[in-house]
Amino acid sequence: MGMGTACYVYPGAPATPGIVTPDISFDRGVYMNGSVTMDDGRAIEVWGFTQGGMMGNQFPSPPMRVREGQIVHTNFTNNGMMWLHTIHHHGIEPSTENDGVGHTSFDVDGSYTYQWKASNAGTYFYHCHTNTVLHAEMGMYGALIIDPPDGSKRAFTGAPLYDVEAIWACDEFDSSWHTLNWDAGTCGADVGLNDMRPDYFIISGVDGASSALTDTRAAVSMNAGQALLVRYINAGYTPQRINFGGLSGDVIASDGRPLPNAVPATSWKSTAAERYDIMFYPTTPGIYEVTVEYLHWVTGAVIGTARTRINVN
Ligand SMILES: [Cu+2]
Known part of the structure; x- marks a missing residue:
């Protein structure tokens, strides 16, 4: 079904305001033809994000891992054009353009670079925020981990070490x-x-x-x-x-x-x-x-x- 049939979506692929050179970047595309085989033998359709231009239907989507303090670019290419999606880095607090909430900015119909700062070490996740109730259900999410600035195996600076x-x-x-x-x-x-x-x-x-x-x-x-x-x-x-x-x-x-x-x-x-x-x-x-x-x-x-x-x- 083409995008002309949808309501309450705001197609866009603007240039990233105030873009700077990132400390780390990720590339994400979209798949909408994945499946997960359940223990009873049924294959359930899932959608998600791919790693760069790679094929594949990893569920959950590939994790992102950064260090506290880094400027991050998530280069998102909505390679389908027959549908709209976003990437919302849940729990991060970027500018509205970079928050990936379609209703308050735009749903990506081409490519967009989300620029954000990893301000607080901890456990987060990223997910699509277009027609969210359905797209998150379909599997469009992955882990987002922010390690301490020194990269040590701790949840945050001052937390206990883990093996x-x-x-x-x-x-x-x-x-x-x-x-x-x-x-x-x-x-x-x-x-x-x-x-x-x-x-x-x-x-x-x-x-x-x-x-x-x-x-x-x-x-x-x-x-x-x-x-x-x-x-x-x-x-x-x-x-x-x-x-x-x-x-x-x-x-x-x-x-x-x-x-x-x-x-x-x-x-x-x-x-x-x-x-x-x-x-x-x-x-x-x-x-x-x-x-x-x-x-x-x-x-x-x-x-x-x-x-x-x-x-x-
Ligand atoms: Cu989506």
């Missing part, structure tokens, strides 16, 4: 949404985007029914005595409760900002788009099964569960 790192982006799919066109609902038609009924529960692109128990995109392997940093991203729409399988962690940061004091926890609740940085120091070898429970918005009832493991050798 092992895990990024858990926990998401849910309503498979009935995954056949919609990119502009579905933008002209006011009711296409059901107000009524999510998730039927798949995912950790970092892997089905949490069973695959995420062993797939190394989610499952962690470490030695007793090592320090683990889990970068937990609620990449879905439902509230979540993550249970650490009998381990106690220290929650040290929230949404890219250090907490004044670490909060010990054996489970943690989050809402959509929140990020938490959690340290673990397991001393006893074992297999610790982590469960992510996806909660009904109103009743709090568990509507789905995803599982992965921390394997301590």
Whole structure:
């Protein structure tokens, strides 16, 4: 479906105001023909961002990793032209032109260089902000990590060192949404985007029914005595409760900002788009099964569960 049919989108590909030479840059394109095979054998359509001009349909999209203080360019090319997208670096605070929120600036119909500064070390993510409810659901997101200025293995300057790192982006799919066109609902038609009924529960692109128990995109392997940093991203729409399988962690940061004091926890609740940085120091070898429970918005009832493991050798 061409862009002429969409409503409430603002095509544009302006020059970046005040552009300077960046410290680091990323290239991102778009794919809209990906698929993820679930544990029951069903292939679900996903969309996302590609790395530069490369082909591929990585889900979640390729991570961006920078250091605090750097000026960053995200060179985005919307190679399709039959659809519109943006890149919103969630939790970063750039100028309006560089915020990637289509409604307040423009939806990219050619190429745009997002210029932004990595001001605070921590865990973030980036996602498309065109027809957001659908495009984020379709998988158009990836991790965005800001390391401390010295590049040390810490969540932020002054945070404890880690040996092992895990990024858990926990998401849910309503498979009935995954056949919609990119502009579905933008002209006011009711296409059901107000009524999510998730039927798949995912950790970092892997089905949490069973695959995420062993797939190394989610499952962690470490030695007793090592320090683990889990970068937990609620990449879905439902509230979540993550249970650490009998381990106690220290929650040290929230949404890219250090907490004044670490909060010990054996489970943690989050809402959509929140990020938490959690340290673990397991001393006893074992297999610790982590469960992510996806909660009904109103009743709090568990509507789905995803599982992965921390394997301590
Ligand atoms: Cu999009």
